[in-house]
Amino acid sequence: MNGSRKTIVLAPLDPVHDVGLRLIARGLEEHGYETVCLPPDTSVEEVIDAAATLEPEAVMVGRTISYQVAEIMARLADLMDAAGLRRTCKVVLGGMAIKPELVAELGFDAGFGPGTRVEEVVAFLQGREASGATSARTAKQKLDVTLKHTYGYRDAEIGALLDSIATAALEWAATRSSPGLERARLRREMLTLTGGGDPGTELDPAARASLAQVRHEYLSRCDDATVAHYRDGTPPRAVRFLSPEEIDGITAYAARYAGPGVRTQHAPGQPLVFVQYGTGCPLMDIAHIKICEAWGADGLHHFDPTWSANSEGLPEGYLSHQDSGTVYTPEIVGLIKRCLSPSTVWTLRSHRGLNTPEVVVLAGLLGADGVRMNPVYGCLSGGTEPERMVVDGIAAMRYAAEFGLPFDVPVGHELSGVPTEKTLASLLISAALGIKVGARPILNPLFCYSPSVILSGQMEENYVDFNVARVEALRRVLDAPVRAGEPVAFMTHTGERTQSAVTTTLHAALAMSLEVDAVTIASTDEAYAGGPITAPSRTDTLIAIKEAFRFFGGTKIVPTAQAEIWTERLVEGIAETLAAVERRGDLVAALYEGLLGGREDGASPGRFGKGTVTEIG
Amino acid sequence: MATTLDRVVDALDVETFLVCETEDEGRSLAVQLVRDLGFRDVDLVFAEFMGHGIRVRVRAYVQRPGDLYPWLPGGGASAPAAGGPPEGAA
Numbered sequence: 001m002n003g004s005r006k007t008i009v010l011a012p013l014d015p016v017h018d019v020g021l022r023l024i025a026r027g028l029e030e031h032g033y034e035t036v037c038l039p040p041d042t043s044v045e046e047v048i049d050a051a052a053t054l055e056p057e058a059v060m061v062g063r064t065i066s067y068q069v070a071e072i073m074a075r076l077a078d079l080m081d082a083a084g085l086r087r088t089c090k091v092v093l094g095g096m097a098i099k100p101e102l103v104a105e106l107g108f109d110a111g112f113g114p115g116t117r118v119e120e121v122v123a124f125l126q127g128r129e130a131s132g133a134t135s136a137r138t139a140k141q142k143l144d145v146t147l148k149h150t151y152g153y154r155d156a157e158i159g160a161l162l163d164s165i166a167t168a169a170l171e172w173a174a175t176r177s178s179p180g181l182e183r184a185r186l187r188r189e190m191l192t193l194t195g196g197g198d199p200g201t202e203l204d205p206a207a208r209a210s211l212a213q214v215r216h217e218y219l220s221r222c223d224d225a226t227v228a229h230y231r232d233g234t235p236p237r238a239v240r241f242l243s244p245e246e247i248d249g250i251t252a253y254a255a256r257y258a259g260p261g262v263r264t265q266h267a268p269g270q271p272l273v274f275v276q277y278g279t280g281c282p283l284m285d286i287a288h289i290k291i292c293e294a295w296g297a298d299g300l301h302h303f304d305p306t307w308s309a310n311s312e313g314l315p316e317g318y319l320s321h322q323d324s325g326t327v328y329t330p331e332i333v334g335l336i337k338r339c340l341s342p343s344t345v346w347t348l349r350s351h352r353g354l355n356t357p358e359v360v361v362l363a364g365l366l367g368a369d370g371v372r373m374n375p376v377y378g379c380l381s382g383g384t385e386p387e388r389m390v391v392d393g394i395a396a397m398r399y400a401a402e403f404g405l406p407f408d409v410p411v412g413h414e415l416s417g418v419p420t421e422k423t424l425a426s427l428l429i430s431a432a433l434g435i436k437v438g439a440r441p442i443l444n445p446l447f448c449y450s451p452s453v454i455l456s457g458q459m460e461e462n463y464v465d466f467n468v469a470r471v472e473a474l475r476r477v478l479d480a481p482v483r484a485g486e487p488v489a490f491m492t493h494t495g496e497r498t499q500s501a502v503t504t505t506l507h508a509a510l511a512m513s514l515e516v517d518a519v520t521i522a523s524t525d526e527a528y529a530g531g532p533i534t535a536p537s538r539t540d541t542l543i544a545i546k547e548a549f550r551f552f553g554g555t556k557i558v559p560t561a562q563a564e565i566w567t568e569r570l571v572e573g574i575a576e577t578l579a580a581v582e583r584r585g586d587l588v589a590a591l592y593e594g595l596l597g598g599r600e601d602g603a604s605p606g607r608f609g610k611g612t613v614t615e616i617g
Numbered sequence: 618m619a620t621t622l623d624r625v626v627d628a629l630d631v632e633t634f635l636v637c638e639t640e641d642e643g644r645s646l647a648v649q650l651v652r653d654l655g656f657r658d659v660d661l662v663f664a665e666f667m668g669h670g671i672r673v674r675v676r677a678y679v680q681r682p683g684d685l686y687p688w689l690p691g692g693g694a695s696a697p698a699a700g701g702p703p704e705g706a707a
Contacts, residue, residue: 240683249689256690281682283689287626322683495663497632497674530660532682534628 007056008125011038011047013072017064020095020116024060027118033057033125044072048079051089058090058109058125066097077106092124140263140298140343142369143272145481145517146406146440155477155571161578162432169429169587170436173394177616178609179221179312180388181395184357186218187314191330191365222313229315236307239327242283242318247335250283254339257290261341264296264546267553271511272345272518273545276487278303279532281320282332286339291535295542299345301372301408301520302336304328309353310383310608314362324532328359330366337367345369350396351410352382354609357395364403370442371400372408373434376426376596380603381413386591388609394433401438409434410444410486417451417602420470421573426596428477428574429581445470447484447511447519449491451602458566463492464510468559469566471514476571484511485520493527497537500524501544509548513557521545623687625679630662636670643671651675 010025012018018040025035036054038046051059061076063069073093080086093103094112103111110124153159193211195201203211219227228234235241264273275297277285289300305325308314318335319327326332328348340346347370350359356373363371375393379386400407409430411423424445431441447467453459458466471482488507493500501524511519523537581590590596597603631651637643644664651659656677663674680686 245691246685246689249686249691252690253688279682281684283686284627284680284682287686287688291626320683322681495674496665496672497663525662528662530662531676531678532627534630534676535626536630 006032007034007036007054008058008060009036009038009047009050009054009056010060010062011042011050012040012062013042013044013047013076014063014065014095015041017095018062020064021060021062024094024116024118024121028122031118031122044076044079047076048083048085051080051085052083056089058092059085060092060094060121062095063093063097064095069097070102073102073106073108077108090125092121140261140341142343142345143298144369144406145272145483146442149481150479151435151440152479153477154475154479155575158428158477158571158575158578161575161582162428163436164582165429165578165587166432166436168585169390169433170394172587173391175615175617176387176391176613178388178391178395178613180354180392180609180612181357183218183221183313183355184361184395184399186214186221187330187358188361188365189214190218191361194330196334196365218313223311226311226313226315235317235319236311236315236321236327238323239315239319239321242320246283247318250286250335251339254286254290257294258341261294262296262542262546264298264542264549266546266550269515269554270549271484271508271516272298273508273542274299274301274345274347274483274485274518274520275538275542276301276303276520276522278305278325278349280305280323280326282318282326282335283320284532285326286336288533288535288538289336289339289344292538292542293341293344295539296546297344297542299347299369299518300340302326302328302346302348304349304353304359306353306383309355312354312609312612314355314358328355328362330362333362333366333368347372347408351375351393352378352384352389352606354384354388354392356389356392357399360396360399360403360405364399364405368405370406370408371396372410372444373397373400374409374411374427374430375433376430376591377410377413377423379591379606380418380426380597381416383606384608385610385612386605387588387613389606390588390591391613392609393430394437397434397439398437400434406440406442406481407434408442408444408483411446412486413597413603414446414450414452415490416597417455418597419452419456419573419601420446420450420466421570422577422595422597422601424470424474424570425574425577425581427474428578429587429596431478431480442481442483442517443474443478444483444485444520445474446486446490447471447488447507448486449489461562462560463489463507464557465559465563466566467507467510468514468563469570471511471516472563472567473570473574476567477574481517482514483518483520484514484516487520487522487526490522490526493522493524495527497524497540500526501540504541505544505548508545509552510557512549512552513555619687622679626686626688627680628676628678629656631675631677632673634670634672637666640664640666640671643673647671647673647675651677 010021090109092110348363349372375389379389414423434441489503492503524540525533525537584590658678
């Protein structure tokens with residue numbers, strides 16, 4: 001053993017702790033090294049003696065407790081120098097008390113903190129990067145959660161109601177059009193002419209002329225503000241154009257970190273974790289996106305601003321503003337896509353507003369992985385007139401089917417006060433419409449507190465039972481993927497970051513226990529309304545959820561018997577709601593008459609786009 | 618001249634416990650603390666008073682969405698473009 005180049009001396013300069021060193025020693029033995037472990041409470045002088053006697057390739061010194069660590073390590077460095085040992089062997093520090101600054105200050109060869117893997121130590125000893133091991137730990141693949149579901153109805157009676165409602169709505173919509181629907185077709189032509197919006201595409205004269213003609217047609221279907229944006233080159237109000245230097249800068253920033261990031265899931269079947277973004281500025285969004293990817297987010301939802309959704313027509317160019325929601329333009333969608341890690345699942349919100357089909361076209365042609373649509377939510381809480389929303393929503397679903405984009409079906413109108421059975425009924429109607437046109441819906445039940453639940457008292461006892469009932473009720477009707485949100489734990493957060501991270505994490509853990517396909521989470525800024533969400537608040541909850549997934553593994557959380565009672569009631573309520581809509585025989589009329597949520601529920605039919613639907617042959 | 622603050626993506630949070638007589642006093646002290654550090658865009662994110670002091674989280678925004686970010690590589694913080702939609706783009 002003496003004089004061997006493969007001998008490693010491991011010495012705990014610590015009164016008690018040597019577990020970390022022993023684990024490293026075991027791993028080194030498995031990699032062909034001979035190790036000599038000195039006992040705890042070894043003195044610096046004893047380490048020097050051992051190194052001088054054994055002539056190892058490296059001396060690894062561990063320290064867990066933090067007091068006097070700098071003094072002890074400085075003394076070690078001095079004595080190693082005096083003995084000439086630093087010329088003949090590597091000296092490595094490790095343990096809880098070791099910080100990179102100390103390693104650098106004392107000139108040691110390397111330092112390994114908590115969580116170090118044996119592969120990293122071996123790679124250092126062999127003078128190579130530990131890249132292979134890192135990839136094995138964090139490698140991610142983009143997952144399509146729709147593939148393992150049949151989209152078959154498990155409740156025949158409710159399935160028949162949904163089929164009838166969807167058939168009637170599709171027949172009604174088949175003879176109608178809208179400016180939004182026509183713009184979607186024209187946007188598709190423009191994107192095709194420009195090579196999918198690739199900024200490097202050079203257009204020949206014929207293509208430029210065609211583009212001008214199509215754009216002219218497009219603008220004839222836009223409102224005055226949008227037309228002014230195109231004709232005068234002015235950005236929408238309170239919005240500025242980003243400079244080429246800013247675009248280059250954010251592209252370089254994103255290229256520094258291509259991922260993959262931390263893997264949040266610990267056990268098979270744990271849900272994907274999605275984060276919402278939309279600060280108003282695509283550059284800030286991309287900064288946050290890269291941070292979320294690094295800290296383990298599997299997917300991202302883009303949120304657009306209300307003013308843009310309620311405008312006839314989408315702007316173009318690289319735009320930024322300081323309000324909530326980031327504008328959809330072909331350039332911005334393309335820029336964000338170019339900055340994403342390959343494994344990130346990316347969806348665009350399109351459930352409300354006057355540009356819904358066009359947003360799905362952007363998503364389909366510019367590389368998004370999904371969209372988000374619920375025409376009922378879009379008109380009852382999103383501000384869009386019901387007739388317009390249903391026509392545009394169905395057209396958008398057809399585009400989603402054509403582009404192979406799954407679509408989330410959110411039920412945010414429950415946060416306005418609409419009872420759960422009505423929101424779940426509307427969710428199922430949207431899902432049924434999508435299924436009938438060949439699209440793949442992802443059910444997004446609320447997994448949080450809500451006004452109607454506050455009034456009903458169904459979460460007075462705990463946050464578990466009624467959230468379980470929401471998911472189970474949907475599963476008893478339809479075999480489709482579930483993404484719980486939106487975000488999980490909404491309305492249970494406070495401004496206190498620990499509380500906020502804990503409540504998000506507990507809800508995510510419950511969703512994990514239910515084996516949902518994905519969860520959408522908030523940051524620890526969720527309850528703060530005084531300014532934009534910050535980057536550190538995003539890492540707070542991602543770190544917390546990773547820890548929860550590690551803690552629970554495949555463990556199940558057992559609800560009380562009340563969850564089953566509420567599940568049955570919800571299924572009954574869904575059936576009653578759908579029966580009323582089916583009897584009405586007209587989805588738009590049902591929306592106006594409050595069958596899926598009325599003024600008494602805090603929901604009102606929207607007005608944007610009223611009178612813009614036209615009948616066609 | 619670049620400063621370390623230029624590397625802050627968006628905001629600084631200061632979390633601490635302040636000894637004070639009342640919640641109002643504590644909230645005021647918390648905001649003043651961060652203003653005294655030289656920040657102007659300051660807000661109280663969280664405060665909880667428990668009789669002998671207050672637990673606070675105070676925020677100073679260094680960059681807000683839409684600003685010119687000095688942390689962008691390659692001089693991204695130059696003057697913004699004034700032009701309209703890119704010609705030929707769709």
